[in-house]
Amino acid sequence: MATPATERGTRVPPERIGYLADGPGRAAETALARLLDAGLVRVSRDGLVSAVHQGSYDTTTPVEVCILTGLSRPVRFDAVVRNAAKSKEMRDLHDRLRAEGLTRRARPRLGVWWIFLVIGGVLALASLTEPWLLIGTVGFLGSAWWTYGAKPLTRVGRAALEDASTSDRVIAVALEGFRGKVSGRPVGDLFDLPQSVVKTLPRKRKRRGTGGGTASGSAGCGSGCGSSSCGSSCSSGGSSCGGGCGGGGGGD
Secondary structure, eight states, X not given: OOOOBOTTSOBOOHXXXXXXXHHHHXXXXXXXXXXXXXXXXXXXXXXXXXXXXXSOTTOOSHHHHHHHHTOSSOEEHHXXXXXXXXXXXXXXXXXXXXXTTSBOOOBOOOTTHHHHHHHHHHHHHHTTTOGGGHHHHHHHHHHHHHHTOBOSBOHHHHHHHHHOBTTSHHHHHHHHOTTOEETTEEGGGGGTOOHHHHTTSOOOOOOTTOBTTBOOSOOOXXXXXSOOOOOBOSSSSSOOXXXXXXXXXXXX
């Protein structure tokens, strides 16, 4: 399975691409897609996910282990995704992406940012004859930069998304979700999933600046670059990804 490279030459696995594209929920979908792709889990026609073999061999990430751990009995498709998205393992993934410089704390853009910029520019010109105004120039330009805001993805994170291609069906889930489409074909069809099962997941969030099967120019992360709020854990005796953190259906 190909994984895209960032500008720094590192390799970004599909699960992380999913998080960069649309947050914890998409990363959970991607982890489930990888398990389906590897034949480690199956989905019944009525939407129940079950493990083909008990045990976590052939898993590649802690989130995948989390999902398999919760499949001691069949679990609804949407519940598997939702509970993996709220797990401790997903919060750890969030922290790793932040530590690796792929994401950062987002800041909303304030409407007054341009006022600070204009005042800073005026002071910068005035400081050519009155050097003491440089202090005010730095203050106002700094305020303009801060109030302009920041998107959750860094330059390296955006590069990882731009390099990702939907030619691989797992990465197709990472970029578009099970409810998305690639070249007009539903992504769920790539895994032979009935639409009645796929539509138990929340509707795919539309992203600007994408086209041709490649994520390009997207802000990424959706609303999910903050840490998950649920305290479940699949690796330390907490409630499992299959059964913890709620059990209702996803939105349509």
